[in-house]
């Protein structure tokens with residue numbers, strides 16, 4: 266492992282910004298900024314419940330995950346055409362590249378949109394086209410993870426998987442998102458087994474608001490390779506030891522956790538403790554348009570609140586590449602770039 270020199274506090278934001286990193290936990294629908302939302306509403310003749318961008322932004326105050334999901338769902342009503350999905354994902358990739366994200370594994374769902382009368386093809390083709398453009402324009406590698414909505418039935422998850430299969434080569438994996446409490450991972454045992462047989466990479470949200478038992482069943486029943494959030498693992502020492510020993514990555518989203526009141530303040534976030542316990546944690550933005558920041562704001566605010574430094578910055582960026590589903594040759598290229606960024610920083 267590279268020897269990391271300490272960096273003065275006032276220079277840390279620059280280092281956090283310029284280090285290359287991967288983003289592994291963001292929902293593309295949660296990247297839709299109010300400005301683009303209003304533009305798409307106008308383009309598609311969809312009426313908005315808010316008069317303007319400012320009043321919409323003012324509504325982004327949440328008590329918990331469900332509170333957020335309700336507003337988030339309303340925002341997706343402006344998405345009507347393949348071009349809308351392209352524009353949304355292209356805007357995210359441009360913004361992520363500015364934060365020196367060099368690789369992104371992007372969550373999306375089809376169930377929200379098929380529920381609004383759109384086809385699975387419109388969603389996946391628009392997003393995939395943006396991923397291809399993102400590579401050409403910004404040099405960012407990007408791939409797509411189809412999330413099942415856990416408040417719906419397993420039968421409906423199966424339907425969304427089957428509808429996506431003709432576009433299989435545009436997808437990297439499947440995940441599990443939406444209302445966690447009352448919808449344990451094991452509800453989706455069979456659809457994850459089927460996705461696994463089809464060669465999809467597997468992830469699931471677990472232990473965001475829900476108990477450590479949900480993290481165990483995501484691992485043992487769904488056989489996921491990463492846990493999204495996972496911060497409730499701290500309440501189960503056996504689980505903590507297991508995550509560390511097996512090097513199961515957690516995709517942590519600090520500003521999301523703050524905005525959804527998983528922690529009362531960023532200074533009380535357990536990311537630092539997780540890292541000290543040897544867990545492969547990463548920092549991500551989750552829904553950047555709703556939670557007050559893209560990935561670098563997650564880094565800088567969390568580092569300031571927890572007093573983290575250059576060593577943790579390197580570790581988190583490195584973890585993001587170790588935890589990603591890229592092939593080893595690209596992984597080594599990105600880690601070499603990361604090492605070079607740290608070696609030349611002064």
Ligand code: HPA
Nearest residue numbers: 292442443444470551552
């Ligand atoms: N948790 C669960 N589902 C979600 C989230 C989240 O943080 N963001 C978008 N869908």
Ligand code: ZN
Nearest residue numbers: 292470493551
């Ligand atoms: Zn999420």
